[in-house]
Amino acid sequence: MGLCKCPKRKVTNLFCFEHRVNVCENCIVANHAKCIVQSYLQWLQDSDYNPNCRLCNTLLATKETVRLVCYDLFHWSCLNEMANQLPKNTAPAGYQCPSCQGAIFPPANLVSPVASVLREKLSTVNWARAGLGLPLIDEAETVQETDSPDTTDYTDWRPPEMGLL
Ligand SMILES: [Zn+2]
Ligand SMILES: [Zn+2]
Ligand SMILES: [Zn+2]
Ligand SMILES: [Zn+2]
Known part of the structure; x- marks a missing residue:
């Protein structure tokens, strides 16, 4: 103390x-x-x-970081990538701190500076908005148009078949 x-x-x-x-x-x-x-x-x-991010083993200081309410610190990009790889139907409790298995989402009733900074960061990405019970946002990434097979109309052009008769 x-x-x-x-x-x-x-x-x-x-x-x-x-x-x-x-x-x-x-x-x-x-x-x-x-x-x-x-x-x-x-x-x-x-x-x-250990001054490194546990997820990529490079220095925490080199990139944007995020601190969970357990006080463990990670690169934001690493944590985001890890969470994005979890199946979409993962329950909020399934998102866990990679170091101590504590919750990534701060408990709803927790009011603290660390929790509010964390909530703010989490609210920028949809996997976390879902876990926080926030409406999803349109992420900037353009939705890939489903690649329908190429139906462009190139009718085969053949030389007029001359002299067949
Ligand atoms: Zn990292
Ligand atoms: Zn310090
Ligand atoms: Zn932790
Ligand atoms: Zn102080």
């Missing part, structure tokens, strides 16, 4: 492993968006951390 450094001076048990400071959720959202944050207890046990 400790006090965070932002004006809110909150008592918090969260700790930024990269900056080695106590952080509250407001601190995380404002100043530690791409930092590994776990409980202070965890830090005391093992201050090592």
Whole structure:
């Protein structure tokens, strides 16, 4: 437990492993968006951390990230791709954190800075809108017109058959 450094001076048990400071959720959202944050207890046990995205094993800092309410951090593109590969009829509970199997969707009654940033990000994609109970949006991708077999009218042109008779 400790006090965070932002004006809110909150008592918090969260700790930024990269900056080695106590952080509250407001601190995380404002100043530690791409930092590994776990409980202070965890830090005391093992201050090592993996700065990579678990889904692609490259540095989190290199791309846009998303933090789940379990505080695990992933590249947004990696998480989005993973979720897009799940069958469309997957129940919301089937969308799980790849690290700890916690829920990807924040519980409806959870009000917190991390949850609201997460909800905002999730509401940009349809797999997540479905899970959040939001109406689906038209995604920018153009719907591929079903490729009907080519019916263009090229009637075979044959040279007039001369001299057959
Ligand atoms: Zn704070
Ligand atoms: Zn930090
Ligand atoms: Zn990644
Ligand atoms: Zn997790």
